[in-house]
Amino acid sequence: MAIYLVQHGMTVPKEADPRRPLSDEGREEILSVAEHLKKMGIAVPQIYHSGKARASETARILSDRIGNGEVHEVTGMNPMDDVTLFTSSVRNDAMYVGHLPHMGKLVSYLITGETENSVVRFIFGGVVCVEKDRQGYHVQWYLRPSMCTDQPHGSSE
Incomplete structure (x- = not known):
């Protein structure tokens, strides 16, 4: 049973749009990530997001490719929300799309029991797959958008 944690895609500058939706590049990267996840055989029945435009848009793109087309807004996923409160609502076989520093702290808390231990360095569009067994999470x-190109590794073209 897996939990997929995603940082939203790249956004437009706050000055251009205070809602900070995805930029064209951000949409393209998330689409590429979604297609890569689909090729990996990843399918998630539930995709949750913070409710902010950039997370919602990222979740919708992912859901169209690897979900059931539905996304759900949940509380407790904003950048500065307390991860220790949120973890009780985390479900297996689900994807969560959110923001820094929340996503980094969430992975840290699940893995180490502490929010300040750096486990993964998230980037825009990055996906972390976390699984739980008897010993814990x-x-x-970890998938980065740069890993989702059709070019062979090491190619500069």
Whole structure:
């Protein structure tokens, strides 16, 4: 049973739009990530997001490719929200789309029991797969948008 934690895609500058929706590049990167996840055989029945435009848009793109087309807004996922309160609502076989520093602290708390231990360095559009066994949670893999290109690794073209 996996939990997928995603940092929203790249956004437009706050000066251009205070809601900070995804930029064109951000949409393209998330689409690329979604297609890569689909090729990996990833499918998630539930995708949750913070409610902010950038997280909602990221969740919708992902849901169209690897979900059931539905996304759900949840409380407790804003950048400065307390992860220790949020973890009680985390479900297996679900994806959560949120923001820094919340997502980094969430992974840290699940893995180490502390919010300040750095476990993963999130970037825009990054996805962390966390699985739980009898010993607790473990990071299974981390996917960055740059890993989702069709070019062979090491190619500069």
